[in-house]
Amino acid sequence: MTDPRPVGIFDSGVGGLTVVRQVLDLSPKENIVYFGDTARVPYGTKSKETVTRFSVENVEFLMKHNVKMVVVACNTASSLSLSFLKRCFRVPIIGVIEPGAKAAIRSTRNGKIGVIGTSATISSGAYEKIVKKLRPRASLTSRSCPLFVPLVEEGWIDSKVTEEVAAIYLEPLKKKRIDTLILGCTHYPMLKAVLQKVLGKSVLLIDSSEEVAREMRDVLDAGGLLNTSTGRKDCKFFVSDEPGRFVKMAERFLKKRIECVKKAG
């Protein structure tokens, strides 16, 4: 049994490429179709209704490419729209929230977990819900960090300003003595060094992109959907805005150059 159909992955923009990177590492035999909604990015400041409408359109686009599964590689869309997407489409669909929450629960020693994300992700309470369900006695402290995405996109990865902003945002989490922090936005792994510096080495950072890539592989495996065929693998990238800016930023997120990015539609 082998299923050569591609896996579909979407994000509001370029951040989901951190997930693609992990999928390429962990499931090198899978074909991939990626969609980045760069014309309407970001999602993190927008309403549930709007993000869900956009997400449905994104999955519809991926379905046209005959994907066997969809990974919502965007924390905001996963928080606000995953359950709706699951009801709308027949292929397996997973998001980044549950894999990240599970990993945090496995890792924490003192039961004090932190999560950072966009305004929409944090105010949705999606992480609270799943953590409460899986480990009712764990405590979760959350904080939205709206400046982190623009700081990453500006390329100020290790600037003094970014460290100061991180110190302000993370202060309440430090006070709660969290020992585990979920990076609840696909841009945040780019800030690992500065976050670790501000929090100290004892706090474990959970990168959801690693976790979701593992979950993806497990779902494919369980459903008999793995691609076991050899031969050249295909990784297609589509965006809704002109590809220029995406291509320029992609290398930082994917750690390799992207040759061919097409404008969708």
Place this chain on the structure above:
Amino acid sequence: MTDPRPVGIFDSGVGGLTVVRQVLDLSPKENIVYFGDTARVPYGTKSKETVTRFSVENVEFLMKHNVKMVVVACNTASSLSLSFLKRCFRVPIIGVIEPGAKAAIRSTRNGKIGVIGTSATISSGAYEKIVKKLRPRASLTSRSCPLFVPLVEEGWIDSKVTEEVAAIYLEPLKKKRIDTLILGCTHYPMLKAVLQKVLGKSVLLIDSSEEVAREMRDVLDAGGLLNTSTGRKDCKFFVSDEPGRFVKMAERFLKKRIECVKKAG
């Protein structure tokens, strides 16, 4: 002669309310229809093709409300799309670039002007073109400041971080000894105090929203389009995302509360 039809004003989001505020001050008899494209905000990181497509749709929406004139209250859309919009629609359409540039040329003493804006506005070269045309011997130094909009939206108007970011962005403009700075984004007037502090009192800040409100009045006057009728004036606000976040931020930009904001479409 009186023309009671409303004036149409659009922006990518909430920033254009700084223009509405000036229009209310200067032309209190005019009815207004405002559209903020909050589902697709921001425009400043997006391509000319995409911003122009969005702008055409925004003007089409305003035209349905029978507007007699359109003000593009967004520097990015004015930079990238104004000439196209003028060719597409019959009503007078003005943007914020030319009024701001004219005011800077009138004001500068040493001929050294600075302009700050989004990435798209600055890389479009729109301010350079107009300044070169109107005053070939003036020198213009430009700088994109992608973090200013998120800092304003985060409400960090007078934080130390914002001052440090401003110091970094404005350094090349200080070195050039500009005596006039065009605030080339409708969010930036919110940062006047910190910009003035970083640049020193001798540098004049040009707020395009004041200038474009004056230009709007002149265009209406010249075309016999002024509304001279008395009676209650109407100011309607529409947005493309759910109104919640817009309403919350609107007060800061408009300096008064908005009661009724509708989702368009």
